[in-house]
Amino acid sequence: MLDMDGTLLDLAFDNYMWKELVPRRYAVENDMPYEDARELLLSKYEAVQGDLEWYCLDHWCDRLKIDVVQLHHDVSHRIGYLPGALEFLRAVHEQDVRVLLVTNSHPDTLALKEAMTGLGEYFDGLHSSHDYGYAKESQNFWSALQEDIGFDRETTLFVDDSQPVLRSAHEYGIEMLVTVTRPDTTEPVKNGSEFRGVERVADLLT
Secondary structure, three states, X not given: OEOOEOOOEOOHHHHHHHHHHHHHHHHHHOOOOHHHHHHHHHHHHHXXXXXXXXXXXXXXXXXXXXXXXXXXXXXXXXOOEOOOHHHHHHHHHOOOOOOEEEEOOOHHHXXXXXXXXXXXXXXXXXXXXXXXXXXXXXXXXXXXXXXXXXXXXXXXEEEEOXXXXXHHHHHHXXXXXXXXXXXXXXXXXXXXXXXXXXXXXXXXXX
């Protein structure tokens, strides 16, 4: 099971979207300085971080009165794989294993990113937390996913860049957990995870 943003796709896109582009549009729409808008929005994000609302485009369109979906499309050329991720998917796709995408990404974002990258062809299933009503940070998500697709907690490898998500998977009993330590190519490697770390998913092939 593989996460999408920050594991396979460069998190630089999402960080640019939410930390720069959305605040700039919000500042224009509300006639306020960009820095003030950014500070305000970051506090709004933090208030729901880890909840399904944080990942929900409908929630932010409604709360901010901005067409966040259109903003994603406007800069979709920024969407791209992390270094080595496509090679990793191609290699794993040739193996006799079930490969599942397990993401908190909103279905609209997932559809856009799949269209831009073609990643869907390398998976046996694409699963968004929005289909289950809970974010991956919740135990309810893992229970719902287990009931839906069935997986062996002892033989399933799950790769993600989010520490809260990995802790939730660990609590659920998934034994093989790996974190990507450089989810955003514009930022340095993140250290200090309690889980096994690789800078790129491609490192798992060596």
